[in-house]
Amino acid sequence: MSRRNAGGDDDHPWWKEAVVYQVYPKSFNDSDGDGIGDLAGLARRADYLDDLGVDAVWLCPVYGSPMADNGYDISDYRSIHPAYGDMDDWRQVRDVLHERDIRLVMDLVVNHTSDEHEWFRRSRREEDGYADYYHWWEGEPDEPPNNWESIFGGPAWSYDEARGEWYLHLFDEKQPDLNWRNSAVREDVHGMMQWWLDEGVDGFRMDVINLISKTEGLPDGDPEAGLTGAEHFMNGPRVHDRLREMHDRVLDDRDLLVVGETPGASVADAREYVGPNGDGLSMVFQFEHVTVDHGDDKWTTADVPLAEFKEIIAKWQAGLADEGWNSVYLSNHDQPRMVSRFGDDGEYRRKSAKLLGTLTHTLQGTPFVYQGEEIGMTNAPFESPDELRDVEAKNYVERAVEHGEADCYEDVRETVEATARDNARTPMQWSDDTHAGFTDGEPWIECNPNYAEVNVERARSDPDSVLSYYRELIALRHERDLLVYGEFELLAPDDPDVFAYSRRLDGERGLIVLNVAADATSFDVPAEVDRDGLELVIANADDAPATVPATLDLDPYEARVYLTPSQEGGVGR
Structure with a gap:
């Protein structure tokens, strides 16, 4: 049902050519005024997702849960939490998405x-x-x-x-x-997965799936190696046996997207998880590029040179080019808002949001769009610890005060506002109405105060909005196999401001140039790049030249994509 590929084959499955949109249901759209997003609210926004052009929705947990971790603590895998609705509401979501050729992927x-x-x-x-x-x-x-x-x-x-x-x-x-050493546990999990497949789901996003195997005897971990004990539960000794068994018993011979969340996984680990010669996963979510700015833990951050970030991206692009497939993301429900973290959420909010979207949609791999990313939503202010809802952030604040690292919340507020997962969980900003058009009641978590400026309604009427740009990006990726399957090559790896790379596929070529800085700069196109025939197909600046000059003069956060004409004719617009 993908817009590009209804069935696919072993080399071109639908999920390689898809764009996936992640919905955090508690914060997406509330239909009944209780302040909590729900399935009926999601169904009402199906046309919005269709208009955006996405091919699949990854739905975060909606199962029965006491909500200690916002639904990632499941008490009943075969029921829907009452705040979200019931199975009839879930089936309505499935049906309205399928009617629009949008697949539905459940969180496992x-x-x-x-x-x-x-x-x-x-x-x-x-x-x-x-x-x-x-x-x-x-x-x-x-x-x-x-x-x-x-x-x-x-x-x-x-x-x-x-x-x-x-x-x-x-x-x-x-x-x-x-x-997971207990075979009865595995049988129960397999049976539950089969039950959801029978209900018509199109795949699973597998939460921290590489943690399911622990070292026999549960020995002490090395306290000097970061997270103490991680060597005994990340990518554990029997994890591949467990996943291969799951694949063979439940997932084999099905047209599914199966993405595993794998914290701590290396490129070599990822190759073992993905593909027919591995554990059968479609792709993994790796964390190296979204932990690059962490110090001893996520609450201690540092500035990272662009060259280091580029090196990580290039390593994964090359490492899975022939053995596996990449997921491409910069934000999700566990990460702060990408424009606040990697861009500029002030003067250059719109421009840097477009630049970051350009990056995620022009790398080899499947792009994942987190709700609100497509309108440039930002981190939120949390003036008091009472405004926090995330158990991880609350624990951090309590420990910091208890251990004498802070006298009060104000001492750690800057860190929380930059890092907390609640940044991604403030309500979706639909309009400038009360509570951002998310609910008629009191929202379970406060809206970001900037919703009067940053919202879908305003973006829809503005051809220069982040939303309009995302529509163009998604359409362009659907039109050009070069952007899906093309070979990636990093250019000018040591440039401190510019992230540039080329794409190649069957005689077609592309050049992507991104100035990831708040200052204007110039970029000399490397001699090995053939500029002949490259034409501008999308940019976030009005005055970008239509062809590639030897030296590109780039404004702050300027993004340009140049492609040769496709073999079917045209450059893809």
């Missing part, structure tokens, strides 16, 4: 469940067949099994008084890790 969260899941309740009671559904450890209440750290901060173990044992949670204490 199976490294852990909620502690309110029936499996955990039975495991806590040590019922027959469920006692070892999770990682339990006998021991004294003041002696955890090892020194592993939770990804959300603090120890990865909690003592359960009811069972009198410790249990593992790599995230919040209300998110106990499933024991």
Whole structure:
């Protein structure tokens, strides 16, 4: 059902040519005025997604959940949380998307469940067949099994008084890790996946899927190696066996997008996860380019030279060009807004948002657009810790004050506003109406105050808006195989301001030049680039020359894409 490729083949599956739009349902569109986005609200916006031109929607969790981690703590995999609606509402979403040739990809969260899941309740009671559904450890209440750290901060173990044992949670204490060594766990997960496939889903985004295998014996981790214990649970010893079994039993011979979230994965790891000779995943979400500015953890950040960022992108482009496939993203529900992080959310908000969109849509790989990215949404101010909703951010603030790293919230406010996941979770800005047109009630999290200026309604009426530019980018990528499959080559890797690269495919050529700086600069086109026949197809500046000069004079955050005419005729506009 992709606009470009209804069926595809082994070399050209639909998901390689697709643009995927990520919906965080709690913040997308509220239909009933309770302040929480819902499935009926999503269905009402199907025409918006259709007009944007996307081919698939990745829907973040809408399952039954106590919402300790906004739905990533699942208590019932086969139900819908009442705030989002019910299965009839979900089927309506499926149908309205499919009617518009937009596929639906569900979030699969199976490294852990909620502690309110029936499996955990039975495991806590040590019922027959469920006692070892999770990682339990006998021991004294003041002696955890090892020194592993939770990804959300603090120890990865909690003592359960009811069972009198410790249990593992790599995230919040209300998110106990499933024991994938237990074949019954795997059978239950496979059965649940089959149930959703029977309901008509078109794939899965697999949450932290490379954490499902832990080292036998659960030994201590190296406290000097970053996240303590990570070497024992990231890309663990049996992870490929587990994923290959899942592929063979559930996913094989199906026309699905299957993307695995794999923190800590290298290019070599990714090659093992993807493709027919690996574990059968379509692609992975790697984190190297979105953790490049982290210090000891995500809350300590540093400026990163553009050359280092370019090197990472180029490494992944080359590393998966012939063995696998890249996902391409700069923002999602776990990352701050990309224009605030990688661009300029002040004077050059629109221009830098367009530049970053140009980057993600002209690299080899499948672009993922996170809701609001296409209108240039920015990070939000959080004046008080009471405005935070994310458990990770709350934990950070509490630990900073408790450990004496800060006297009060104001001491860490700048860090929170730059880094917290809540930045991505403020409501979608549909209009300048009250609460950004997201809800008629009180939103579960405050809207970004800039919604009067940054909103869909305003962008729709402006041919120079970020939204209009994204439509052009998506259409261009659909029209030109060069931008999907073409070989990537990084140019001028040491240039401190300009990110430039070429694309080649079957005699067609492309040149993409991005000035990722707030100052004007010039760029000498390398001698090895054949400028002959290259024509401007899209740019975020009105005065960009139609052909490629030997030296490009670039305004702040200027982006240009030059292509040779396609073999079908024309340059793609």
